[in-house]
Amino acid sequence: MAPILDIKNLYKNYGTTEILKDINVAIEPGDFLVLVGPSGCGKSTLLNCIAGLEPISGGTIHIGGRDMTHVSPKDRDIAMVFQSYALYPTMTVAKNITFGMKVRGVDAATQDRKLHEVAKQLQIEPLLNRRPGQLSGGQRQRVAMGRALVRDPKLFLFDEPLSNLDAKLRVEMRMEIKNLHQNLGATMVYVTHDQIEAMTLATKIVVMKGGVVQQIGTPAEIYNTPSNLFVADFMGSPAMNLIPAKARVGSDGARIEIARDGAEPIILTDHKARDLPQDVILGLRPEDIAEAGFRAGEDVQEAQCRVDMVEPAGADTYVVSTMGGKQITARLHAETRAQPGEMLDLAFDLAKVSYFAPNSGERLN
Missing domain, CATH: 2.40.50.140 (Nucleic acid-binding proteins)
Incomplete structure (x- = not known):
């Protein structure tokens, strides 16, 4: 099976500063890849490179077998869920979810069908006529996920989507994202600094430090056979x-x-x-x-x-x-x-x- 995401020899520089150094990662369709590491390790920059929001300085990115290295974000067949939710405050929940489809010229009947499918899946049907300002943090996060889901993309990209939520809600939303992954069979790339989140969600984890990949493996491999002292100390609570x-x-x-x-x-x-x-x-x-x-x-x-x-x-x-x-x-x-x-x-x-x-x-x- 060909990888759905294939990153080869990726470098990212800001001027003379190397932010990402020789990144090589490949995942299969249906994988849940988590990029984890301390603040400033380059994980969000790597996600932005996959999304096309950041140009890369060297290497290639293939999505679904196509070279997307210099393709604009809108043509990469991806959907992104941000930490800040990025919802339009003046639009209702329904309009926030269908806005992207409307821009792409999807017919009204398809928009309506997809909206109600996703609203049912995320249990936000009673919220469709409300505006973002009338929602809790968890509800806003569901709407942001709904907007991504209606696109049915090749890749879902999540940038620390739960970090604005309180501890109890984080656990609930984590289970929801895991359920979504299992039910949809979708391919997801997810950034977090929380190693418990990484261990719970991932089928494959990339541990990063200082722009360098320290280890790639399943949660069990990373936990049981850490490749170096950094991974051993970072993954696990309490630490090794x-x-x-x-x-x-x-x-x-x-x-x-x-x-x-x-x-x-x-x-x-x-x-x-x-x-x-x-x-x-x-x-x-x-x-x-x-x-x-x-x-x-x-x-x-x-x-x-x-x-x-x-x-x-x-x-x-x-x-x-x-x-x-x-x-x-x-x-x-x-x-x-x-x-x-x-x-x-x-x-x-x-x-x-x-x-x-x-x-x-x-x-x-």
Whole structure:
């Protein structure tokens, strides 16, 4: 199957400043691609390049097999949903949704049929005669999505569409966008700085930093096997524990030593590790450090750790301890009896471990 969006060797410069550097991304029809990264990483600029709102300095963009690199936005067969909604304040909801079709000369009967199909899908039928000023933020977002949906484009582009909404509404709208994607089978490209949003919505994630793609993969690949320290730290809440350690590789695997202030070092043996340098950064997600007795398996190793802090969080309780000079977080069950200042046996699941090089930050396993 040919990619519906194919970006090759894309560069974007403002004067002598490189904003995007050698971007290569391809997605299949029906994919939900999320561009994620911190503010200023270039994700919105990349979306604007796909839309044709920003000219590119090098490379090519193909949409639906056609070279769209120098084609104007209106001829790219895309629909865009902005953070600001960009609705016409003097027009009713119905007119906002049908305006683009009217401009393109679509007949009145088709306009009416598409309007009511989309209004039903988004549950905004009672709002069609209102103006944007009479709507809540969530309702305006639905109208903006409706205006994009009636176009039936090859690509839907979303630029941080939920960032103006409160936390509860964000979750509701996120589920709505996910439902839309599943029901329509549409291809979507979505920009966010919220990694939970990225993990929830995407079939494929592009993690960006400083205009450079750090990793492309499924949510599971990005979460379980981050390609470098930046991705490991950025994706996941709470973030992956990144613990400086010493490794000594022998015939039965690697002996991992984690220093502690005023206590014996923690010694873990990773029987599967073979090729590690002496200095490593050991990465473990909070859920891969459990209370002893709650995690079994040949790769699970236990060590006694001092509890610095206990944070109840409903279904989970987070316990913070210090090792390798860093605060590390373990995700324990809600009924744990852990108390600050006491010792607790923790189980480390080395089947889930990531190793990184301290200098380059690159993944080693």
